[in-house]
Amino acid sequence: MVKLKDTILEADTLVTCDPSNRVIKDAAIFISNGIIQGVGTKKEINQDYSASKIIEGSNKILLPGLVNTHSHSIQTFLRGKADDYALLDWLKKVVLPGEARFTSEEVYNSSLLGFAEMIRTGTTTTNDMLTTHDSIKGIKAAKEIGIRARIGKMLMDYNNDFAEIVREDAETVIESTRKQIDEYHQTQNGRIKYTLNARFLLSCSPKLMKMIVETRDEYDDLMIHSHASESQAECDAVVKMYGESYFRSLKKLNALGPETILAHGIWLDDEEYEIVKQTETRITHNPSSNCKLASGICDVLRYQDMGVIVGIGTDGPPCNNNFDMFHDMRLATFLQKVKHLDELALPAEKVLKMATIEGAQAINWENEIGSVEVGKKADLILVDTNEVNSYPFYNPISHLIYSASGKDVTMTMIDGKIVYQDGNYLTIDIEKVKRAAVKYQKKWNE
Ligand SMILES: [Zn+2]
Known part of the structure; x- marks a missing residue:
């Protein structure tokens, strides 16, 4: 040789x-x-x-x-500011106002701190949601630190309690998104891929969802990343807004498929599980977040028995409160053991694969990452x-x-x-990032 x-x-x-x-x-x-x-x-x-x-x-x-299939690096500066809430109050009272008030510099430093914690704790790839404004600063942070990511701005237009303070109109959302796709998708030696982060149905109008689906279908290797069926109160609100259950609504919008990954997927009826299977939609399980927000326990075993690909995500620091995938791997297996009262549920070998090669499959990147094999990155x-x-x-x-x-x-x-x-x-000045976090903390306390 x-x-x-x-x-x-x-x-x-x-x-x-x-x-x-x-x-x-x-x-x-x-x-x-x-x-x-x-x-x-x-x-x-x-x-x-x-x-x-x-x-x-x-x-x-x-x-x-490790492959983190659902994160919000942008929320890192909100770590410790949103404890002990359920999902909808957590969003309305802390997370959405917090994201809206971030300056451009804070978007950059908050994301950079999140990515630093990821690389410190063994995550090399993340599927990341930024916020509506200054998302290019978050992408800049990912580029600089060297993490591999599907990443993009947060897409939301619907004028209700959940979106009012950070919303844009649908045309503006799609116009700025397309500009960012053209500039960042499949750049940095293929390390950065853009993703269409539709926050959740309660903050996206049917019109915006249609435009997001059209955009996904137009570009190569572009995924939709969203939240779905996380809490019962959220599911009830979706029925009120869309007239149908969460996954039926998503199916009608043509938003499902192998190029869609959905966070949580907890409250589904039998027919909705079938919809996930038939459409080959990917699921990301986020055990810490589901516990902390008291949302429920995702039935990972049911998905896997049906052949659905499930990755593991940390979600964001206001609902975890860290990006340590080792913690979420352990919690993922513990929760399935308790849910099914089965000590053999999700054994260590399986949960490690979910955080590596199956996580890579969940974000359609398994040809290049997720295992140690000749020819892979x-x-x-x-x-x-x-x-x-x-x-x-x-x-x-x-x-x-x-x-x-x-x-x-x-x-x-x-x-x-x-x-x-x-x-x-080796790629950033971590002390500078910590100083930026302290500065933000002081501002919040003023
Ligand atoms: Zn999330």
Whole structure:
């Protein structure tokens, strides 16, 4: 084999999340031009390749970067300001006014802080909703820090309690969205893809929804990302506004399909589950958010038994209150065990796949990310196994799901570039971002 010069990444254990779920001991991978070129044991990789750089990985698990299928980086500055509310009050009293009042600089710094927390805790890809104004500042933050993202402005036009303060008219929404698609979709070596973030039916008129669907159908690889059937009160309000249940309304609007991902999906009747299955719509389960807002428990097992693809999302800091996917992986399996009174529900292997390759499938990115395989993008993380919570260490996947936390991540690589390592954020000035958060906090307290 030709000896190429680039990076060799080593680890005591490699968890690939590939189709045969390979776990390799004393493993190494060879990366060149941001692409995984070789996967095997240290011995095999060192025989086949030489590298200008070797990243050593004793007492480490190497695995694909985590895929967060539903986030609101923009809401990071509202962390801790919206505790103990149910969904509709949470939106009306804190989240929507908070988003509306953000200055352009605050949009940038709030999003950047959110992305920093993601890369710190092992997330390499996120499916992110910004707000209605200054969304290009949020996209700028994603570009600068180096995270992989489907990202876009928040689309909302409907003049009611939920949208009044941040609403735009439908034509303005679509005009600015199209401009942003042309400028940002599939840029940064394909790392940034635009997404059509229709907030939820209560803030989108039928007219806007129709325009969003037309836009999705017009562009290649563009998805609709929205919330649906999160709380019972929300579902009742949708019936009042649209005359039909949530998923029937979405179906009538032609808004479902494999290029649509919906957050939550908790309160569905039998026919609505069938609609999700038939349309191949993707679901993102957000366990912390569902618990904190007392929304309900998503029936993940039912979706999976029907063949529906389900990813895991953190949602935003006002309803979580962090972006640590390790926390949400653990909660996802615990909630299914309790809901079904079945200790075998969503075992560790399955929930890890939901946060990696199946999360990538949920956002139609599985050909490039979500597993450690030759030809895929080098989106990788190292997890420390030398902390007190790692002893004894019998099974790496059990450790990742039931014991580890995002703070055990020691290195995050995206597109072959290290963006976080051993406490250092390599693409941004984290102290400057923290100062911006403190400034915002003082403003709120004035
Ligand atoms: Zn959300």
